[in-house]
Amino acid sequence: MSATVSPLAPTSYPALPEIGGVRFATAEAAIRYKGRTDVLLVLMDEGTTVGGVFTTSKCPSAPVDWCRARLAGGKARALLVNSGNANAFTGRKGRDAVTLSAGIAAHAAGCAPGEVFLASTGVIGEPLDATKFEGVLGATAARAEGRDWLAAARAIMTTDTFPKVATASADLGGTGIAINGMAKGAGMIAPDMATMLSFVFTDAAIAAPVLQALVATETVDSFNAVTVDGDTSTSDTLLVFATGKAGGAPIDSLDDARVPAFRAALAAVLGDLAVQVARDGEGARKLVKVTVEGAVSKESARRIARSIANSPLVKTAVAGEDANWGRVVMAVGKAGEPADRDRLAIHFGGIRVAVDGERDPAYDEAETSAYMQNPEIEIRVEIGLGEARDTVWTCDLTKEYVAINGDYRS
Amino acid sequence: MSATVSPLAPTSYPALPEIGGVRFATAEAAIRYKGRTDVLLVLMDEGTTVGGVFTTSKCPSAPVDWCRARLAGGKARALLVNSGNANAFTGRKGRDAVTLSAGIAAHAAGCAPGEVFLASTGVIGEPLDATKFEGVLGATAARAEGRDWLAAARAIMTTDTFPKVATASADLGGTGIAINGMAKGAGMIAPDMATMLSFVFTDAAIAAPVLQALVATETVDSFNAVTVDGDTSTSDTLLVFATGKAGGAPIDSLDDARVPAFRAALAAVLGDLAVQVARDGEGARKLVKVTVEGAVSKESARRIARSIANSPLVKTAVAGEDANWGRVVMAVGKAGEPADRDRLAIHFGGIRVAVDGERDPAYDEAETSAYMQNPEIEIRVEIGLGEARDTVWTCDLTKEYVAINGDYRS
Numbered sequence: 001m002s003a004t005v006s007p008l009a010p011t012s013y014p015a016l017p018e019i020g021g022v023r024f025a026t027a028e029a030a031i032r033y034k035g036r037t038d039v040l041l042v043l044m045d046e047g048t049t050v051g052g053v054f055t056t057s058k059c060p061s062a063p064v065d066w067c068r069a070r071l072a073g074g075k076a077r078a079l080l081v082n083s084g085n086a087n088a089f090t091g092r093k094g095r096d097a098v099t100l101s102a103g104i105a106a107h108a109a110g111c112a113p114g115e116v117f118l119a120s121t122g123v124i125g126e127p128l129d130a131t132k133f134e135g136v137l138g139a140t141a142a143r144a145e146g147r148d149w150l151a152a153a154r155a156i157m158t159t160d161t162f163p164k165v166a167t168a169s170a171d172l173g174g175t176g177i178a179i180n181g182m183a184k185g186a187g188m189i190a191p192d193m194a195t196m197l198s199f200v201f202t203d204a205a206i207a208a209p210v211l212q213a214l215v216a217t218e219t220v221d222s223f224n225a226v227t228v229d230g231d232t233s234t235s236d237t238l239l240v241f242a243t244g245k246a247g248g249a250p251i252d253s254l255d256d257a258r259v260p261a262f263r264a265a266l267a268a269v270l271g272d273l274a275v276q277v278a279r280d281g282e283g284a285r286k287l288v289k290v291t292v293e294g295a296v297s298k299e300s301a302r303r304i305a306r307s308i309a310n311s312p313l314v315k316t317a318v319a320g321e322d323a324n325w326g327r328v329v330m331a332v333g334k335a336g337e338p339a340d341r342d343r344l345a346i347h348f349g350g351i352r353v354a355v356d357g358e359r360d361p362a363y364d365e366a367e368t369s370a371y372m373q374n375p376e377i378e379i380r381v382e383i384g385l386g387e388a389r390d391t392v393w394t395c396d397l398t399k400e401y402v403a404i405n406g407d408y409r410s
Numbered sequence: 411m412s413a414t415v416s417p418l419a420p421t422s423y424p425a426l427p428e429i430g431g432v433r434f435a436t437a438e439a440a441i442r443y444k445g446r447t448d449v450l451l452v453l454m455d456e457g458t459t460v461g462g463v464f465t466t467s468k469c470p471s472a473p474v475d476w477c478r479a480r481l482a483g484g485k486a487r488a489l490l491v492n493s494g495n496a497n498a499f500t501g502r503k504g505r506d507a508v509t510l511s512a513g514i515a516a517h518a519a520g521c522a523p524g525e526v527f528l529a530s531t532g533v534i535g536e537p538l539d540a541t542k543f544e545g546v547l548g549a550t551a552a553r554a555e556g557r558d559w560l561a562a563a564r565a566i567m568t569t570d571t572f573p574k575v576a577t578a579s580a581d582l583g584g585t586g587i588a589i590n591g592m593a594k595g596a597g598m599i600a601p602d603m604a605t606m607l608s609f610v611f612t613d614a615a616i617a618a619p620v621l622q623a624l625v626a627t628e629t630v631d632s633f634n635a636v637t638v639d640g641d642t643s644t645s646d647t648l649l650v651f652a653t654g655k656a657g658g659a660p661i662d663s664l665d666d667a668r669v670p671a672f673r674a675a676l677a678a679v680l681g682d683l684a685v686q687v688a689r690d691g692e693g694a695r696k697l698v699k700v701t702v703e704g705a706v707s708k709e710s711a712r713r714i715a716r717s718i719a720n721s722p723l724v725k726t727a728v729a730g731e732d733a734n735w736g737r738v739v740m741a742v743g744k745a746g747e748p749a750d751r752d753r754l755a756i757h758f759g760g761i762r763v764a765v766d767g768e769r770d771p772a773y774d775e776a777e778t779s780a781y782m783q784n785p786e787i788e789i790r791v792e793i794g795l796g797e798a799r800d801t802v803w804t805c806d807l808t809k810e811y812v813a814i815n816g817d818y819r820s
Contacts, residue, residue: 059743059751089739091752091768124736125769229722231737232744312639312722312807313815320816326534327641329499333467334642341469342501358501359535397722398816399809405723406730406808 008279008287008375008395009162016149016167016180020203020245021045023144026155029132032084032122039133040155041140042079042199043109048243050076050117051212053219055236061088062098063118064235070114074208076241077111079199080118080133081156083184087120087128088234100130108137119197119237121158121184153182156197159404160184160280166272170204170265172258175248177204179265183273185228185280196277198223198238200269204262205244207252214254214263215240222270225302226393227309228281229401240266278393283400286318287376291391294383300337301383301390307335308379308392315397318377323368325353328379343384348372418689418697418785418805419572426559426577426590430613430655431455433554436565439542442494442532449543450565451550452489452609453519458653460486460527461622463629465646471498472508473528474645480524484618486651487521489609490528490547491566493594497530497538498644510540518547529607529647531568531594563592566607569814570594570690576682580614580675582668585658587614589675593683595638595690606687608633608648610679614672615654617662624664624673625650632680635712636803637719638691639811650676688803693810696728697786701801704793710747711793711800717745718789718802725807728787733778735763738789753794758782 024042031038052071054064070076080101087094102113109116120128153163164183169176185196206214215238223238244250251258279287290309295301308314311331317324325346332339342357349371352360371377434452441448462481464474490511497504512523519526530538563573574593579586595606616624625648633648654660661668689697700719705711718724721741727734735756742749752767759781762770781787 055743056746057740057743058746058749059739059754086736089736089751089754089764089767091766093768124739125764127768231721231723231740234740234743311641312811313641316812316815319812322816326496326499329469329534330467330641330644333465333469333644336466336468339468341499344469344499354499354535356501357499358503358537397812399812401722402726402729402807402809402812405726406732 005161006280014167017178018146019180019201021243022201023146024152025140025143027136027140029136031082037155038083040081040152043144044077045243048076048241049074049208049211050241051215052239057232057234059234061086061235062094063087063120066098067117075115076117077115078105078109080105082120083158084122085128086122086124086235088124090127093127097128097130104133104137108141121197156184164273164276166269168265168268170261175246177246179269181269181273185277198273200240202242203246204242205248205250206242207250210251211242218267218270222274226274226278275393278395281395282404283398284395285398286396288318288394289378291380293389295388296338296386298388298390301388304332304335304337305390305392307331309394312397319396319398321372323348323372338385339383345382347380349378415571416690424577427588428556429590429611431653432611433556434562435550435553437546437550439546441492447565448493450491450562453554454487455653458486458651459484459618459621460651461625462649467642467644469644471496471645472504473530476508477527485525486527487525488515488519490515492530493568494532495538496532496534496645498534500537503537507538507540514543514547518551531607566594574683574686576679578675578678580671585656587656589679591679591683595687608683610650612652613656614652615658615660616652617660620661621652628677628680632684636684636688685803688805691805692814693808694805695808696806698728698804699788701790703799705798706748706796708798708800711798714742714745714747715800715802717741719804722807729806729808731782733758733782748795749793755792757790759788
């Protein structure tokens with residue numbers, strides 16, 4: 001955990017309501033370090049449904065394998081999260097640890113092991129000693145309550161400098177529902193999947209297949225639109241749980257008239273959490289919003305935006321408060337997507353710095369340099385070939401990123 | 411230009427022979443800074459053939475457009491290179507500057523503008539004032555000689571900390587030939603094309619189509635196998651010139667019995683230059699060789715090797731002398747190529763750190779940490795699914811990289 005909080009951290013946190021049917025508690029299991037909260041146990045009432053998305057890594061962690069297999073059941077009663085050890089690349093020992101962890105959590109929660117979801121974050125390649133959960137989870141379950149969401153969000157942090165929570169509410173045909181979410185993630189963050197650990201809870205009543213479909217689509221412009229370093233974890237997990245405790249008939253079809261309201265609220269929570277992850281990018285001093293317009297398709301716009309957002313040269317220029325739009329041109333060019341050098345226009349915030357393939361005639365170095373001193377930078381590129389657009393969030397690349405990652409394991 | 415020379419710089423330079431038909435000189439044209447050598451003019455005798463490869467950027471520089479178009483002619487008499495300004499993203503002004511530059515160089519060399527090749531490196535997006543070549547190139551041509559290759563290599567440097575030259579010789583059916591090469595490049599280096607500026611000269615007699623074919627294939631495992639930051643320049647250019655002054659009948663077919671000997675010598679020069687570029691990666695303190703074995707195809711091995719070599723988390727771990735093989739697993743997983751977590755083996759140098767999907771039972775932290783203190787690190791991954799292998803070269807990611815690139819333009 002970093003000593004100093006990101007300068008981009010939120011200055012206040014929203015008040016998160018209780019979610020009917022959700023209780024949780026944290027604990028110290030000494031997974032890696034003693035005297036540190038490293039376990040979060042969430043208990044959910046019977047009838048809770050679940051949807052989720054996971055890393056696209058070809059070498060996923062044992063907990064990711066476990067959750068993927070459990071998702072087919074669509075039912076959840078417990079979530080066990082630990083920090084300190086990712087239980088990734090741990091071979092048969094990892095699979096055994098997952099089975100043992102689920103058994104211990106199921107015993108504590110009074111449910112079947114197949115209703116337990118697991119997530120682990122921390123060091124890769126070290127065996128996770130799941131026996132450490134034994135004797136801890138029973139007391140943890142007994143303590144569970146539904147109020148202190150910030151404490152829960154803190155328990156899952158690794159190199160994060162601040163806890164990440166978000167909340168939204170919606171009216172589903174006269175029934176008020178709430179959605180609370182938390183996330184952890186600061187490095188090894190790249191889109192293509194959930195890109196971090198995030199857990200979202202709602203009291204809405206939603207059938208598992210509908211929930212799964214909504215989670216998949218609403219990830220695209222939230223967690224999949226965030227990148228810190230282009231690296232993809234073996235453990236990325238987003239799980240959304242719906243207890244149904246708000247009442248009302250369950251939503252069991254995407255055609256249900258209540259879906260748009262729920263979708264909007266879910267998108268708000270996921271989007272909020274995702275941008276917080278970019279704000280807490282390892283060593284970040286600036287939040288960068290990259291928007292690509294006029295591309296031939298959304299996919300093309302996304303690839304160009306990612307190329308810019310992942311470019312070390314663009315990110316170091318932002319860190320140096322240098323309006324180096326030439327590097328933006330470079331990143332557009334290397335994306336390999338349709339682009340015409342002589343139609344490109346580039347904006348930093350409200351300032352057009354380049355147009356028609358060359359520097360804007362009105363370019364003013366002093367004005368642009370002053371803009372670059374802002375903590376939040378917007379880079380907007382007009383491709384000029386189509387109508388599609390997309391936005392990706394990232395942060396700058398600083399010496400602190402190198403320091404954090406050159407000295408993480410030891 | 412950086413103040414301190416890379417610790418990975420060669421301790422001595424080879425003696426480069428003169429190449430019959432090649433003369434050159436450097437000059438100060440005050441392209442960007444006064445009092446600094448920023449121009450290289452190379453003159454080649456009539457009958458010189460040329461082959462080349464260029465950046466895959468969709469936004470190439472004006473000189474790249476110019477060279478691509480000229481390559482069809484297959485003839486070269488002059489090469490004009492400047493540093494300080496890349497003449498990239500300069501719109502119509504850039505095209506005009508290229509035409510003017512070629513005209514001035516052609517006048518100085520006594521050839522047609524279509525026989526002039528151009529390369530520019532430096533800042534993107536600033537108009538290049540080609541009139542600065544006027545009054546400079548005539549005197550430069552008059553000074554041209556064929557001996558001081560290091561001075562030529564120095565003239566094309568930007569953020570490089572040392573000049574890069576290489577040489578090889580071959581016996582082509584009783585005719586001895588030589589190949590000299592120079593390169594510049596330290597950042598914005600990623601494969602997919604020449605990845606930097608490199609100019610190679612031989613006195614062999616080779617028809618242009620044969621030369622072009624050889625350049626294209628021999629780039630694959632040299633310049634295309636090097637990455638510093640995954641960023642691709644708008645200006646990457648590799649040109650190979652063959653004067654034919656060594657004598658002998660020209661090689662006019664790839665089936666010619668002399669081709670293998672020439673190909674081997676060319677590969678040696680290009681490979682040598684490419685690894686020197688990795689050694690001079692911006693801020694580099696360690697050279698990293700990434701080898702992937704047992705992949706399903708060479709292309710797959712290359713993609714996995716690049717994923718490892720471009721991972722900021724792997725590169726910062728190397729900078730921190732941390733044998734963090736978990737991050738290597740991460741990078742294998744994110745490559746998206748066929749891989750089976752439970753068959754992976756990972757080696758750092760001669761030390762196997764992981765096998766069968768988990769930490770090697772014989773893993774010794776002290777031994778591995780001692781290895782990581784070497785200036786040259788080899789990471790070798792066995793995928794265990796096939797017979798194909800590939801190697802990519804890179805360097806570590808240090809705070810100095812961030813410092814260099816956060817303060818380059820200003």
